[in-house]
Amino acid sequence: MKTKESNIIHILHFSDTHVGALVRHMGWKKWFSKRGIGAINLLRGRASYFDEVEEKMAAMVRFKEEQGIDIVINTGDYTALGLEHELSLARELVSPLMMPPQNYLTVPGNHDIYVHEGNSHYRFAAHFCSVLQNDLPEYCRGGHFPLVRLIGESAAIIALNSAKPNPWPWRSDGHIPTAQLEAFEEMLSDARLKNRFLFVMTHYAPRLANGKPDKKLHGLHNADDFLHICARIEKGAILFGHIHRTYRVDVPETGIPLYCAGSATMEGHEGAWVYELDTHAKVLNAKQVYWNGLAYSFEPVCYLRDQLVQ
Numbered sequence: 001m002k003t004k005e006s007n008i009i010h011i012l013h014f015s016d017t018h019v020g021a022l023v024r025h026m027g028w029k030k031w032f033s034k035r036g037i038g039a040i041n042l043l044r045g046r047a048s049y050f051d052e053v054e055e056k057m058a059a060m061v062r063f064k065e066e067q068g069i070d071i072v073i074n075t076g077d078y079t080a081l082g083l084e085h086e087l088s089l090a091r092e093l094v095s096p097l098m099m100p101p102q103n104y105l106t107v108p109g110n111h112d113i114y115v116h117e118g119n120s121h122y123r124f125a126a127h128f129c130s131v132l133q134n135d136l137p138e139y140c141r142g143g144h145f146p147l148v149r150l151i152g153e154s155a156a157i158i159a160l161n162s163a164k165p166n167p168w169p170w171r172s173d174g175h176i177p178t179a180q181l182e183a184f185e186e187m188l189s190d191a192r193l194k195n196r197f198l199f200v201m202t203h204y205a206p207r208l209a210n211g212k213p214d215k216k217l218h219g220l221h222n223a224d225d226f227l228h229i230c231a232r233i234e235k236g237a238i239l240f241g242h243i244h245r246t247y248r249v250d251v252p253e254t255g256i257p258l259y260c261a262g263s264a265t266m267e268g269h270e271g272a273w274v275y276e277l278d279t280h281a282k283v284l285n286a287k288q289v290y291w292n293g294l295a296y297s298f299e300p301v302c303y304l305r306d307q308l309v310q
């Protein structure tokens with residue numbers, strides 16, 4: 001991946017857009033699966049928090065242009081139920097952010113592979129294949145992950161897939177397959193990644209905003225193993241979503257900070273990050289992004305539904 005002449009790279013990180021399900025498109029048989037329960041929850045109100053996803057994604061495209069963003073990272077949960085037409089719509093909404101494709105990185109979230117249908121991961125990959133190219137494919141362990149993108153000479157982004165289908169409605173936990181973790185550990189000794197600033201991205205949160213592990217039924221099972229490997233990284237950051245709150249936290253398990261993008265579109269909780277990476281000094285300046293009701297900006301604005309409060 002080539003970068004512009006300046007030594008500052010601007011990276012936009014957003015997540016959990018949850019493009020709404022059009023429930024009427026679901027076959028009647030799916031009402032008896034987890035997806036059926038998810039759909040009922042959507043009908044009961046959850047979906048209304050994501051009503052304006054199309055407008056917000058259009059605003060995100062404008063924000064990217066205004067801020068001169070070089071690289072875009074999305075940490076998954078594009079959809080609500082992982083349906084074909086949801087993935088298709090999500091892909092369409094983010095496609096302006098995918099130009100050029102090598103400057104866009106993503107992983108699936110648990111909602112993008114909501115229930116196991118044998119081809120859930122393939123379905124996600126089919127929609128997002130144009131942005132799944134891997135600069136170090138020899139480390140790939142099934143599917144497309146780990147996926148590595150080299151950024152100029154001084155940085156790299158490593159994407160690990162932690163999403164898995166959850167057949168039970170009360171579970172939304174994840175884990176990074178052992179083979180991926182082993183490949184991740186192995187690549188940290190690779191000369192091509194030495195002395196680079198390393199972003200490590202996945203869907204699930206290794207730690208909550210208070211530094212504690214997430215609940216067993218909602219969190220990343222092998223977060224400790226993951227953080228233990230990340231402790232070998234001298235300069236870098238861990239990026240994720242899944243939790244719909246934007247936060248940064250430092251934890252004793254690793255020397256690099258953790259950034260949760262939260263949800264870019266959940267009404268009342270919209271957030272994201274812009275990371276400014278000085279590629280010479282390898283120093284990261286993170287700026288939180290807010291939604292003001294009309295546009296994304298760096299100015300925090302509190303608003304309640306239907307009422308802006310400065």
Ligand SMILES: [Fe+2]
Nearest residue numbers: 016077242243
């Ligand atoms: Fe989510």
Ligand SMILES: [Fe+2]
Nearest residue numbers: 077109110242
């Ligand atoms: Fe999630």
